[in-house]
Amino acid sequence: MRPKIPERPFNLRFPTTGGKYFWKDLYYCAGWRIQQQIWTGHCRLLDGRDARRAWGSYEHCLSQFRHFRKKYDLKFRSDHLVVLLHGLGRHKNTMKKPASFLTEKGFDCYQVNYPSTFQSVKDHADQLEETLNLLEDIITVSFVAHSLGGLVCRELLSRESEWRDRIKINKLVMIGTPNQGAKIARYLDPLWLFRTISGPSGQDVQPGNAARFALPTVPTLVIAGGRATKSGFNPFLQEDNDGIVTVEETKVEGMTRFIRIPAIHTIIMDHPDTLKAISEFLQPSDDATVK
Template sequence: MTRCLATLSIFVALVGCSTPSPINTQYADQTVVIIHGLSKSERNMNTVKQGVMAAGFSACMVDYSSVWATFEDVLESVDQQVDQCAKETKHLHFVGHSLGGLLSRAYLDDPDNQATKQKLGRVVMIGTPNHGSPLADKHANRWYAGIVGEVPRSLTSDDQGFSQQLPTPDYSLGIIAGTSHYIVTNHLFNGPNDGLVSVESTQLANMTDFIELDVGHMAMPHDEQVIHQVIHFLLNGEFEH
């Protein structure tokens, strides 16, 4: 019972656009859209925002409610905010943590957003379950799964999972995977993982670059080495290996 409750709390953790105001203005005409993960808020990505602004980019935070929400509501909210972020910038980059990476993919795949996609520069995904998560598989059909809404249940690795509905990205994409697992969830994985997402699940066939870091899933948006690699990819189109 204790293990069940612990893994449920971590499962929930898996899954407004602010005015850009960069610390320096070297890349002020390039806006980085920053999207948080499941059950979090834009505050969870403040360290990422500070990092990209210190590097000279403009930053635009996307906020959405993912618990007790429909996926349609989430996608609509993200679309509206990204559209606003894109209005007054020449180049647009994306940085998404966990579910935020999938929402970046969904936005860029939408035919209605192709004009905005013409401004696209680079995309970084941090701990994103691009092929679902066994943690979602374990809890998706339990009686309590519906309590938190349909979004967490969509992160399964089967054919019904949200990630399986998205096409393979066709843009410059850097993927960061964590390898610091959690004791209460490690038994669900067959290989390296960050506690919520396996290293294998983060990867996509045509990713531009990939790097593994010894960080846990929930710590990734606040980790110094993660932020360093995000900035390095945005500036150079590759990670620092």
């Protein structure tokens, strides 16, 4: 049974780690976010430095954000928002380097935090869908997703959501995403520890299961990690790979562009070649924006 959440609890401003593994974003605006704790159900308002400014019910946190928004004149830098999604077992800070790089290039970036090991891809897409439904002052979005985040995007973009009536989609970048499923997940599935740690999403990334997510219908860049050798970074996989996902497993029907980067799965999103490719691909073009 969840504890009762106070309506207007007293708050002491203090730094947090930004959510990590047990919080999910519900609302985002100009670097501030409202998150919900997955076990207790209570919410908190974090500022752009991940300091807690309020906590309690969602309604209370939202009212407090509106107060701070007026006080500090909070607004997006651009009406084109790049939404970045982390992979399985990770958190929003793992997408910090791509976000910083894109920010320097003039993009406004939102690093989504979602509890990747506790819910399914469908649940993660539900969360992101609601966040985008509440998004204000944005007319265009692009998506940059690492690993599992790419499957979340595929599920999200297959839906006729409320936000799509007012926000255009520019492009999608998937980095090391097991678009055809990851056979290493199938090998590890008999292990209790793997199933416990990876949760429902660990089932979603297995071959066969990943295929049920809709193919992307927006301009899409796929980035794979590999060494251009038969054994890649992990000889166990017996083909070129980034240590976890094979090059072939990242490919998806209808992709606009495909590149291979000499980097392992866990840090491929930070590789200079990856950053350059993302920045160049995300430049808006008249024929690449869809609703």
